[in-house]
Amino acid sequence: MNDLLSFFIENIKRHRYIFLVLFDVISTIVSLVLSIMILKGNHLASILMFFSVYWWIAPLLIAFRIGTFRNFGLYHWAWQYMSVHEVVSLIKAIITSSLLTLLSIIAFGNKDFPFSVIIIEALFCFSFIGGIRLSIRLWKESQPNIDSSREEKRALIVGAGDAGEMILREMLKIPQMKYKPVGFIDDDPTKNNILIHHLPVLGKCDDIPIIVEKYEIDEIILAIPTASSKQIRRIVSLCEESRAKFRIVPGIFELIDGTVHVNQIRNVEIEDLLGREPINLDMKSISSYISDANILITGAGGSIGAELCRQVAMYNPSKLVLLGKGENSIYDIQLELKEKFPFLTFSTYIADVRDFDRINNIFKETKPDVVFHAAANKHVFLMENNPEEAVLNNIIGTKNVVDIAENNNVKKFVMISTDKAVHPSSIMGATKRAAEMIVQLKTMSGSSTKFVSVRFGNVLGSRGSVVPLFKKQIASGGPVTITHPEATRYFMTIPEAVQLVIQAGAMGNGGEIFVLDMGQPVKIIDLAKDLIRLSGFEVGVDIEIKYVGLKPGEKLFEEILTSEEGMKTTKHEKIFITPPSKINIDALMANIGILEKMAHDGQRDEIKKKLREIAD
Numbered sequence: 139m140n141d142l143l144s145f146f147i148e149n150i151k152r153h154r155y156i157f158l159v160l161f162d163v164i165s166t167i168v169s170l171v172l173s174i175m176i177l178k179g180n181h182l183a184s185i186l187m188f189f190s191v192y193w194w195i196a197p198l199l200i201a202f203r204i205g206t207f208r209n210f211g212l213y214h215w216a217w218q219y220m221s222v223h224e225v226v227s228l229i230k231a232i233i234t235s236s237l238l239t240l241l242s243i244i245a246f247g248n249k250d251f252p253f254s255v256i257i258i259e260a261l262f263c264f265s266f267i268g269g270i271r272l273s274i275r276l277w278k279e280s281q282p283n284i285d286s287s288r289e290e291k292r293a294l295i296v297g298a299g300d301a302g303e304m305i306l307r308e309m310l311k312i313p314q315m316k317y318k319p320v321g322f323i324d325d326d327p328t329k330n331n332i333l334i335h336h337l338p339v340l341g342k343c344d345d346i347p348i349i350v351e352k353y354e355i356d357e358i359i360l361a362i363p364t365a366s367s368k369q370i371r372r373i374v375s376l377c378e379e380s381r382a383k384f385r386i387v388p389g390i391f392e393l394i395d396g397t398v399h400v401n402q403i404r405n406v407e408i409e410d411l412l413g414r415e416p417i418n419l420d421m422k423s424i425s426s427y428i429s430d431a432n433i434l435i436t437g438a439g440g441s442i443g444a445e446l447c448r449q450v451a452m453y454n455p456s457k458l459v460l461l462g463k464g465e466n467s468i469y470d471i472q473l474e475l476k477e478k479f480p481f482l483t484f485s486t487y488i489a490d491v492r493d494f495d496r497i498n499n500i501f502k503e504t505k506p507d508v509v510f511h512a513a514a515n516k517h518v519f520l521m522e523n524n525p526e527e528a529v530l531n532n533i534i535g536t537k538n539v540v541d542i543a544e545n546n547n548v549k550k551f552v553m554i555s556t557d558k559a560v561h562p563s564s565i566m567g568a569t570k571r572a573a574e575m576i577v578q579l580k581t582m583s584g585s586s587t588k589f590v591s592v593r594f595g596n597v598l599g600s601r602g603s604v605v606p607l608f609k610k611q612i613a614s615g616g617p618v619t620i621t622h623p624e625a626t627r628y629f630m631t632i633p634e635a636v637q638l639v640i641q642a643g644a645m646g647n648g649g650e651i652f653v654l655d656m657g658q659p660v661k662i663i664d665l666a667k668d669l670i671r672l673s674g675f676e677v678g679v680d681i682e683i684k685y686v687g688l689k690p691g692e693k694l695f696e697e698i699l700t701s702e703e704g705m706k707t708t709k710h711e712k713i714f715i716t717p718p719s720k721i722n723i724d725a726l727m728a729n730i731g732i733l734e735k736m737a738h739d740g741q742r743d744e745i746k747k748k749l750r751e752i753a754d
Contacts, residue, residue: 158212159204162267166200169262173255192251199239199259206235228268236260290318292354294382296346296373297361298324298332298339301387305361305403306335320353343373350380359403360386371411378671408605408669419637420710423644425453427508427550434459434506436491436539437513439467441597442554445636446510447471451479458484459504461497462513491535494542501546508643509543511536511553514570518558521566522690525745526737532569534734537576544580544587552643553577555593555651557628561753564690568749572730574651575721575752581649582723590646592639593716594654595628608666612673616681618666621688625663626695628656642713653705655712659695726752 174188189196210231212224236256243251293309295302302322309317321340322329329339340349349355358377360370370386377384386406433450437443438460444467451458458475462468465488472486485504489496491513514532515521521528536553543551555574558567573591580589596604604627611618635654642652667677675681688694706715729752736745 161270162203162207163200165263165266165270166203166259167196169259169266170196170199170255172262173258176258177252177255192248195239195243195251195255198242199235199256202235202238202242203232203263206231206238210234225268229264232260232264232267290316291356293317293319293357293359294321294323294340294346294349294353294355295319295359295361296323296343297365298322298326298329298334299362301363302361303334305359305387306337310335317357320355321349323349343376346373346376347380350382355380355382358382358384360384360406363387367411370406374406374411374672406672408665408672411668411672419641420644424640427644428453428455428640430454430456431507431549432457432459432505433508433510434461434501434504435510435512436461437511437554438462438486439464439471440512441632442636442639443510443512444471444474445632446512446639447475448478449633449636449640450510451475451482451484456483457504458482459500459506460484460486461489461491461500462486463488463490491539492530494538497538498542498545501542501548505546506543506548508550509539509548509552510639510643511539511551513539514554514573516556516566518564518566519689521569522564525565525742525749526740528565528569529733529737529745529749532566533572533576533730534737536573537730540576540580540589543589544585548587550588550643550646551577551580551590552639552646553589553591554639555591557593557595557653557656559593562749565746565749568753571753572726572733572749575719575726576730578649578651578718578721579723579726582721585648588646588648590643590648590650590652592642592652592654594630594635594638595656597630597632597635604662604665605669608669609673612670612675612681617684618670618681619684619686620662620666621686622694623663623685624661624694625688626659626661628658629660629665630654630656638710638712641710645708645710645713649718651716652708653714653716655714 171185174185178185178188210227212228212231236259240253240256243253243256295305302324306319306322309319319337321338322334323341323343323346324330324339325342330341332339340353346358350358358380360373360377362369365373374384384406385403387403428450433455435443435446435450435458438447439462443462447458447460460468460471468486468488472484475482475484487500489500491497513535515524515528540551540553553573556567556570558564559571559574560567562568562571574593577589577591580587608618638654642654646652663683666683670677670681673681677683706717708715729748733745733748733752736748
């Protein structure tokens with residue numbers, strides 16, 4: 139019997155659409171006949187009498203039903219995974235088709251028609267159609283795993299909320315994932331001992347080591363996307379104590395549609411331990427300047443630029459323009475956008491911001507409303523040895539984009555800056571400070587474009603940051619090199635930084651330098667130790683730490699931006715505004731011209747002197 143059912147199901151899969159439509163037609167006819175029998179009696183004569191008068195009712199109802207089912211997408215779903223969402227859509231489709239039938243009967247002037255027939259028919263129809271689809275799911279779930287020889291990982295899910303339930307559901311329906319879920323862990327006392335898809339909540343986070351040993355857990359899945367770094371650090375510590383392998387679902391910053399899938403589970407990263415609470419955004423103000431607007435992003439292939447592309451895409455811009463110098467990085471973000479945002483309209487341009495004519499032509503062609511300027515050289519040590527490039531890219535390139543944006547009537551211009559522009563000790567910091575001054579000048583000159591800068595510190599995982607360097611050193615067996623045992627830096631995750639940049643852009647009225655709250659400073663030595671442990675090694679045993687001293691241009695401690703004298707608060711608790719600085723317009727423009735000539739002539743020492751003069 140089971141083999142016969144399997145054969146039947148396989149044939150349905152081959153001709154799925156035809157079978158579903160045929161079944162729905164039969165269900166509608168049977169439901170209509172049953173409803174007539176209830177109202178008119180179960181005599182054949184009564185049924186035939188009804189259809190002799192209202193012969194057209196069955197074709198009409200079938201036409202509306204099949205058309206509505208197609209419109210609601212009921213023929214495209216995999217009904218073996220039927221959930222509440224599918225049931226609700228089925229109810230809506232049946233109600234809609236029944237209402238359309240009733241309205242047509244009224245429009246045809248058939249006042250004597252027994253309308254209750256359609257109501258009763260709808261109930262029968264839902265029972266038949268919903269019942270068979272539910273039966274398919276129940277049969278699917280009842281099938282034993284054919285590949286019983288494969289090894290399954292006994293999994294413990296931390297977090298008995300929506301994310302944990304989504305992960306469990308996918309584990310149960312996708313045997314290829316080779317997970318055998320055992321139960322949940324959750325600190326919420328109201329969830330203790332409850333069952334989720336027949337699996338119990340076994341205890342609290344503090345019980346992880348005991349539960350891992352008792353139930354022979356192979357892998358722990360952290361399924362709390364909204365957890366703070368403090369919570370994750372605590373859970374990770376308990377997982378490390380249990381000796382079980384542990385992984386994590388994406389954080390709230392990484393989720394595009396709010397849903398979690400098994401294939402998104404990844405290893406715990408340093409960003410998870412150092413990231414902070416989810417940011418409260420004013421979605422209305424952000425949508426007001428991004429939705430239905432043409433957005434252009436320079437440096438779109440870089441760490442910040444690419445994340446700007448991802449997050450801007452979520453606000454449904456009319457068009458997104460990706461501009462970058464590196465063809466490989468632009469190609470990568472283009473492929474990602476095509477996959478994640480299939481309905482997004484975007485275009486890509488390979489261009490250098492130092493090429494005024496090329497950039498000007500791109501602006502004329504794309505007509506951007508908003509520009510995010512993320513193109514820049516940012517490697518502190520490299521720019522110390524290449525000040526010409528820092529000047530031409532960070533200063534002259536910014537001036538080009540700023541002038542072109544104004545000439546092309548861009549509404550808002552947001553430049554990405556850095557905390558290293560505060561009392562700069564490096565070439566990179568000094569060039570970014572000069573770029574900030576160029577952006578401020580436009581507001582001082584009365585431009586109709588709203589020019590603002592957003593300044594923040596180190597972002598975890600960006601190109602040139604210590605995290606990728608440490609990972610490479612760990613992968614090669616060490617040592618991990620650190621400048622100084624007391625060196626500290628301010629960090630935030632790339633998604634967090636970009637969210638605040640977009641929010642600051644909404645707040646800007648022109649001329650502001652926004653400063654992002656970077657939280658508490660992090661000791662580089664602690665960062666290195668965390669990375670070594672997350673990589674499965676022991677500090678000092680498997681991987682050594684070596685101190686190499688500060689490089690030219692580097693500081694031991696980054697300055698605390700939010701305590702800078704005169705800093706003003708904004709309506710957002712994590713965004714501040716620096717007081718406007720006094721700028722001698724004529725002197726600055728003259729110095730920029732001198733710097734450009736020095737850069738082309740290769741006068742490195744003179745460039746450094748002139749940058750110190752401008753920055754001071």
